Amino acid sequence: MVCLNMFIISRLFEYTVFVKQKKINCTSSEQLPENSVVNFMKYKIEIERTGCIACGACYTTDSTHFEPDDQGKSTVVGGETDEKTSSGVFDDDNIESAQEAEDSCPVSIILVTEL
Numbered sequence: 322m323v324c325l326n327m328f329i330i331s332r333l334f335e336y337t338v339f340v341k342q343k344k345i346n347c348t349s350s351e352q353l354p355e356n357s358v359v360n361f362m363k364y365k366i367e368i369e370r371t372g373c374i375a376c377g378a379c380y381t382t383d384s385t386h387f388e389p390d391d392q393g394k395s396t397v398v399g400g401e402t403d404e405k406t407s408s409g410v411f412d413d414d415n416i417e418s419a420q421e422a423e424d425s426c427p428v429s430i431i432l433v434t435e436l
């Protein structure tokens with residue numbers, strides 16, 4: 322019974338690595354070290370731009386997801402932006418930097434949500 326459980330766990334782990342390799346289009350095992358686990362997740366970043374004081378904390382903290390407009394107010398890189406809001410959905414392993422930027426905002430107008 323113990324051997325069967327170990328076999329099942331080992332197969333599940335191999336499958337997890339396989340799926341993650343497929344998700345980032347790896348064609349060679351050399352691109353992803355053996356036994357590595359990469360945390361990809363889908364998440365949404367929203368900025369309530371009407372409250373932005375253009376302090377720059379978010380895009381200084383995380384220039385991957387945030388950038389200033391011509392007035393210094395923050396926008397989501399590659400997202401949909403208008404005068405009131407900016408938002409974008411991402412599917413990568415960089416949610417932590419987005420959350421750091423969220424925490425850095427002095428007026429708490431950034432929302433990062435896991436989808």
Ligand code: SF4
Binds near residue numbers: 368376380393425
């Ligand atoms: S940290 Fe907040 S207030 Fe400062 S630029 Fe970014 S969104 Fe605007």
